[in-house]
Amino acid sequence: MxxxxxxxxxxxxxxxxxxxxxxxxxxxxxxxxxxGFLPLATGAGLFVLVSDGDxxxxxxxxxxxxxxxxxxxxxxxxxxxxxxxxKCGRLIRVGKHLEKTGLLIEGQFRWRPREVAGxxxxxxxxGIIYPVVLAAWMFxxxxxxxxxxxxxxxxxxxxxxxxxxxxxxxxxxxxFNLWLKLEGELEGxxxxxxxxxxxxxxVPIIKRIWPKTSVSKx
Numbered sequence: 001m002x003x004x005x006x007x008x009x010x011x012x013x014x015x016x017x018x019x020x021x022x023x024x025x026x027x028x029x030x031x032x033x034x035x036g037f038l039p040l041a042t043g044a045g046l047f048v049l050v051s052d053g054d055x056x057x058x059x060x061x062x063x064x065x066x067x068x069x070x071x072x073x074x075x076x077x078x079x080x081x082x083x084x085x086x087k088c089g090r091l092i093r094v095g096k097h098l099e100k101t102g103l104l105i106e107g108q109f110r111w112r113p114r115e116v117a118g119x120x121x122x123x124x125x126x127g128i129i130y131p132v133v134l135a136a137w138m139f140x141x142x143x144x145x146x147x148x149x150x151x152x153x154x155x156x157x158x159x160x161x162x163x164x165x166x167x168x169x170x171x172x173x174x175x176f177n178l179w180l181k182l183e184g185e186l187e188g189x190x191x192x193x194x195x196x197x198x199x200x201x202x203v204p205i206i207k208r209i210w211p212k213t214s215v216s217k218x
Contacts, residue, residue, distance in 0.1 A: 013102045017095070021108070024091045031084050031122070035129055038077065042070070042133050046140060060144045060152060067141025071134055078130040078169070082176060085123050089180050123180070127173025135166040 095109030115121040143158035145151070 010103075013098060017098050017103060017107075020091055020095055020098070024088060024095065027084055027088055027091070028122075031081060031088075031126075034077065034081070035126060038074070038133055039129055042074075042136055045070075046136060063144040064141050067137050067139070070137035071141060074130065074133050074137060078126075078134070081126050081130060082173075085126065085176075086180060088122075089184055093184060119174075119177070121177070123173065123177040127170055127177065131166045131169030131173065134169055135162040138162045138165045 092109050092112060095107065099105050099107040099110045115124075139158045139162035141158075142161055143153050143155055145154050
């Protein structure tokens, strides 16, 4: 009976670890497929829409609603991607914790490659692809002027706002990536949820301004 009890703990840990690996692979696989499919589908759709010169004048009246529709759909997918990145980061840290303290193995989470140049990883790739797609839909939404105006297209204005959308999306993605790294450093010290103020205290500049207090317990 005692031997069965001794084996129950490690067996449960292996089951939890196996399910954790499956969850991580499922999320990562879905994100990878979406990152590959989204720009191809967007590019193909925009090409079909504008390639037929004879139908351009007829299709122009639908550019604005279609552009904003595509922008909002992509924004929703981008939000889901950011949540998926955060969830994968948590799974990685839990996996490292299990490998180090419970299973005592050198697993895939502990030996996961670091970011290239300290920045380039899956989050960085998503931070390029999604803002580009958002910028493309914004360009489509704004390139066509109202039917009463001449010329019928205003590519300079549309290109300007498309560039603004890309820059804002890319910068926010980089900041989100850095935020997750700071949160990961805290969770590496002790695996639990941390508040916004706890994470902000990891920033060197804010650390000098923010009163030094102990990390709050949740």
